[in-house]
Every structure is written in structure tokens, then in C-alpha cells.
Amino acid sequence: MSTAETLQQHVLPTYGRFPLVPVRGEGCRLWDDAGTSYLDFCMGIAVCSLGHCHPRLVEAIRHQAGELLHCSNLYQIRLQAELAEEINVHHVRMPGKNFFSNSGAEANDGLIKSARRFGHKRPQPDGAPRYEVITFLQSFHGRTLGAMSATGQSKIQEGFDPLLPGFRYLPFNNLAALENAIRPETAAILLEPIQGEGGVNPATPEFLRAVAELCKKHDLLLFLDEVQAGFGRCGDAMAWRMIAPEINPDGISWAKGMGGGVPIGAFWLSDRAIDDTGTALSSLMGPGSHGSTYGGNPLVCAASLAVLKEIREKGLAANALVQEGRIRETVHSWNLPIVTEVRGKGLLLGIALDPALIPTPEGKTAALVVVGKLMERGLIVPPAGPNTFRLLPPLNVTASEIDEALSIIHSVLSEP
Ligand SMILES: *Cc1c(COP(=O)(O)O)cnc(C)c1O
Numbered sequence: 001m002s003t004a005e006t007l008q009q010h011v012l013p014t015y016g017r018f019p020l021v022p023v024r025g026e027g028c029r030l031w032d033d034a035g036t037s038y039l040d041f042c043m044g045i046a047v048c049s050l051g052h053c054h055p056r057l058v059e060a061i062r063h064q065a066g067e068l069l070h071c072s073n074l075y076q077i078r079l080q081a082e083l084a085e086e087i088n089v090h091h092v093r094m095p096g097k098n099f100f101s102n103s104g105a106e107a108n109d110g111l112i113k114s115a116r117r118f119g120h121k122r123p124q125p126d127g128a129p130r131y132e133v134i135t136f137l138q139s140f141h142g143r144t145l146g147a148m149s150a151t152g153q154s155k156i157q158e159g160f161d162p163l164l165p166g167f168r169y170l171p172f173n174n175l176a177a178l179e180n181a182i183r184p185e186t187a188a189i190l191l192e193p194i195q196g197e198g199g200v201n202p203a204t205p206e207f208l209r210a211v212a213e214l215c216k217k218h219d220l221l222l223f224l225d226e227v228q229a230g231f232g233r234c235g236d237a238m239a240w241r242m243i244a245p246e247i248n249p250d251g252i253s254w255a256k257g258m259g260g261g262v263p264i265g266a267f268w269l270s271d272r273a274i275d276d277t278g279t280a281l282s283s284l285m286g287p288g289s290h291g292s293t294y295g296g297n298p299l300v301c302a303a304s305l306a307v308l309k310e311i312r313e314k315g316l317a318a319n320a321l322v323q324e325g326r327i328r329e330t331v332h333s334w335n336l337p338i339v340t341e342v343r344g345k346g347l348l349l350g351i352a353l354d355p356a357l358i359p360t361p362e363g364k365t366a367a368l369v370v371v372g373k374l375m376e377r378g379l380i381v382p383p384a385g386p387n388t389f390r391l392l393p394p395l396n397v398t399a400s401e402i403d404e405a406l407s408i409i410h411s412v413l414s415e416p
Contacts, residue, residue, distance in 0.1 A: 050395070080301045124184045193240040209247065223251040
């Protein structure tokens with residue numbers, strides 16, 4: 001039986017899958033089971049930030065697999081401590097504390113739980129706890145019940161009600177909608193500095209600043225979902241610093257690129273005082289409040305440490321900016337009416353298409369049609385919403401690999 005048939009018979013059909021069977025990767029290249037090679041600008045959806053099978057990451061995993069794969073969080077895990085220190089000192093560069101999860105959705109669940117703890121500590125005037133988390137339309141925060149309820153897209157939630165209560169969705173980048181949005185029960189605002197799955201929509205500096213101001217004014221927690229955008233992808237260690245570097249989030253979630261391919265996520269809480277007695281926000285998630293059997297085990301921490309050090313030591317965030325410039329300049333120079341916009345920052349970029357210029361069969365989007373053609377010519381990219389495809393190459397991608405991808409894109413977009 002083919003892989004597709006075996007999947008069909010034994011795996012829940014939650015994904016519409018492309019017919020590709022990847023079996024081996026190296027750097028930007030991916031090979032399928034027939035030996036055909038592709039240029040991979042999907043990278044597991046922004047996961048393989050060093051490309052496939054980077055020697056430093058492979059060596060870290062090999063070494064750790066022979067030392068200690070797993071031990072419980074009941075004990076002191078040295079690599080977890082080192083990874084948290086690397087994150088705080090070199091990437092977040094603010095005092096705070098990390099919790100390691102296995103995915104982005106779980107990391108966001110941790111932030112949601114933290115908002116509720118905060119709402120108990122800092123209740124409404126009548127003593128009732130605050131609990132509401134404001135999020136935004138077209139956001140994506142993950143598929144667990146909590147993260148799905150936080151996600152401002154009804155198609156993600158369809159058929160799963162009743163949702164977790166305590167969320168309200170506002171239009172993204174809409175300053176007027178922020179006015180009068182805060183209610184007595186509101187405890188936090190959660191947003192992606194650049195919405196990834198929702199179509200690559202960066203927050204404007206004015207909007208991000210206004211959200212931060214509103215949080216200060218109403219004693220709310222400011223949470224940033226950097227699951228897709230974080231750790232160098234957008235041109236700085238943290239994506240929000242590319243938009244409004246002066247803001248100070250209270251909580252951050254990550255996953256995807258931080259592990260380079262191993263399943264790891266994390267959420268971070270600030271050490272800042274939340275009351276007159278100096279209670280640190282991070283102290284609210286005390287012993288017994290949260291946990292994960294696998295979370296932050298030696299294997300994934302060794303891998304993530306190798307990835308984050310490589311990103312930092314090789315200046316890969318700066319490379320993301322250089323390659324962004326090359327992509328924007330080239331796409332602009334084509335002057336093709338089919339391309340309506342290039343959105344995003346660094347190497348989280350969306351190429352927006354004019355659907356009126358793309359013949360689209362029933363049940364398919366313009367983005368899917370173009371993504372399919374690009375794959376036939378040897379370039380793998382993921383869609384983002386109905387009319388946009390994403391470019392998510394590894395952060396160490398070279399100019400010649402960018403040029404190769406752009407030439408394939410140009411050939412597909414300029415054909416009649
Ligand atoms: C992918 C993603 C998530 C969910 O991460 P999982 O690891 O799939 O649970 C959450 N937020 C954002 C912004 C994402 O891109």
C-alpha cells in the first residue's frame with residue numbers, strides 16, 4: 001500500500017495532505033520517496049530554523065540521546081536551566097521565568113492559566129476574579145480546547161462548542177475597537193505581533209503601542225504569541241522588537257522554530273511586581289500549579305539550546321533581514337499584477353495574490369492552486385489564508401537559494 005493509502009486507513013483524516021512523501025532533508029533541500037529533490041521554503045511551517053539536519057543540531061541530539069533522554073521535572077534538569085538562561089539573557093533580555101511545554105498550543109494554554117491566576121490575585125472591585133482574555137480576529141493560537149477558544153476564527157471552532165468561556169475577539173489593527181473594549185472581568189490581552197496562519201498580518205506599531213498602553217491603564221497582562229514569529233525569524237530575537245521595541249510584554253509563548261524540529265514550546269512570565277508588596281507575576285505559577293511529563297526534558301532542551309546558540313552566534317536574525325530585502329526587491333521588480341502585496345517581516349513573509357487573475361477549481365483557493373504549481377516545479381511553500389502563500393525558509397538560507405526559489409515563483413506567476 002502507498003503511504004497515502006496507509007495514512008488514509010489508519011490515521012484520522014484531520015489534514016488535507018499534499019501528495020508528497022518526504023523522506024530525507026539537508027539544509028534547504030528535501031527529497032521525496034521517488035528521489036525527487038525540492039527546495040523547501042515551508043520548513044515544517046517555520047520549525048526547522050536551521051534547515052534540515054543541521055550538523056550542530058544533529059550532533060546535540062545524538063550526544064544527548066546517549067547521555068540521558070528523559071528524566072522527570074521532579075528533579076533538577078541541568079539542560080533545562082541552561083536553556084532558560086539562554087532565553088532570558090540573550091533572547092528576551094528581561095527578567096522572567098520559563099515553563100517548557102511540548103507545543104505552541106500548550107504554551108498558550110499556560111498563558112491562559114496564568115491570566116486566570118492573575119485575575120484571582122488582582123480581582124474585580126467586588127472581589128470576583130477577573131478571567132477574560134481579549135484576542136483578535138484572524139488570530140491563531142493552537143488546537144487544544146483553550147488555545148482554540150482563544151483563536152479568533154470560527155472555522156477552527158466549528159462543531160466544538162461549548163468553547164472554553166472567557167474570550168472576546170476584537171478586529172486586529174483597529175485602534176477604535178480598543179476604545180471601551182475593557183470590561184471589569186478582563187484580565188489580559190493576547191496577540192501575535194505578526195499573525196501567521198491568519199494570512200501574515202503584522203501588527204502596526206501604533207496598534208501594538210496602544211494595546212500596551214491599554215494594558216497599563218487597566219492593570220491587564222500583555223501576552224505575545226511568538227510561536228511562529230519568535231527567535232530570529234522576523235529579524236530580531238523577538239518579533240515585537242521589530243514593531244514596537246519599547247513595549248514590555250508580561251508573558252510570551254513560543255514553539256515552532258525554537259527546537260529546529262524537536263517538539264518543544266515554552267511560555268515566559270515576567271518577574272515584574274504586580275502589587276505594592278512586590279509580588280512577582282512569575283511567582284503566581286507556583287508549585288503544583290502546572291506541569292508536563294515531557295516538558296523541557298534533557299533531549300529537547302539540548303536540541304533547542306543548540307538551535308538558539310547557532311541563531312545567536314551566527315547572527316541569523318540579521319540574515320533574515322538581508323534575505324527579506326532581496327525577496328522584496330526582486331518581487332517588486334517583476335511588476336506582476338497578480339502579486340498584490342508582500343507582507344511580513346524577515347523570513348515570515350506572505351506573497352498576496354489577486355484571486356481574480358487565478359483560475360480556481362471548485363473547492364480550491366487561489367493560494368492552493370499556486371502552491372500546487374510551485375511544488376510541481378520543485379518549490380515547497382505553505383499557504384496562509386485563501387489568497388496568500390508564505391515564504392518560510394531557514395534563517396541561514398543563502399542568497400543563491402533565495403534566487404532559485406524566486407525564479408521558480410516568477411515562472412509560475414508570470415505564465416498565462
Ligand atoms: C502554530 C502556532 C500555534 C500552535 O502551535 P502548535 O505547536 O501547533 O500547538 C500557536 N500560535 C501560533 C502563532 C502559531 O503559528
